Amino acid sequence: MRLQGTEPGLDALDAGILSALDRDARITMSELARLIGMSAPGVAERVRRLEAAGVLKGFSAEIEPRALGYAIRAMVRIRPLPGKLHLVEKLIDACPNIVECHKITGDDPFLAQLVVRDIEEMDGVLEALAEHAVTSTAVIKSQAVRRRLPPLR
Known part of the structure; x- marks a missing residue:
């Protein structure tokens, strides 16, 4: 998969975002940005691109x-x-x-x-x-x- 503005596949920042969201889908953009080392608007834009590319399909609750x-x-x-x-x-x-x-x-x-x-x-x-x-x-x-x-x- 090719995301607009990136090489084929995911870069390290996208992978970090996906990993953090997998651990806690309720994380705020501010906290996610702090974990990744980016600004909140930059992280939010990357999340939007991952959604638009079909990589990130949504957020869900894990039920026991x-x-x-x-x-x-x-x-x-x-x-x-x-x-x-x-x-x-x-x-x-x-x-x-x-x-x-x-x-x-x-x-x-x-x-x-x-x-x-x-x-x-x-x-x-x-x-x-x-x-x-x-x-x-x-x-x-x-x-x-x-x-x-x-x-x-």
């Missing part, structure tokens, strides 16, 4: 599902039955317990992450898919790697 009572997280591979792909995709989209889903290659076209309060709730979510798809579920025990930025340089 357990604090909301969701004791179980699981990854579910979902294989729609023949002719049911679009229906299963709609069912996945409509299920609030599925908090993330990717279309993937291989035998199972969907890999979903779900959060539930207990095994009975998980059974209910999976049973809603069972008429139209085959599922394979793995309960998440812990997070070995927190979501992180890809290499920036």
Whole structure:
């Protein structure tokens, strides 16, 4: 990716901005500027350029599902039955317990992450898919790697 006014890729300042925002998306432009060693208007302009280039897509809150009572997280591979792909995709989209889903290659076209309060709730979510798809579920025990930025340089 080429940002206007820079060489191909990100420079060290852009990488520093992205790293700081990844650690704390609520940081003020003044504090970000102090961390990066720039003026607040300069940092704000770089953030705007990163947004305009599609590198920085937004800011979000990181929620802990357990604090909301969701004791179980699981990854579910979902294989729609023949002719049911679009229906299963709609069912996945409509299920609030599925908090993330990717279309993937291989035998199972969907890999979903779900959060539930207990095994009975998980059974209910999976049973809603069972008429139209085959599922394979793995309960998440812990997070070995927190979501992180890809290499920036």
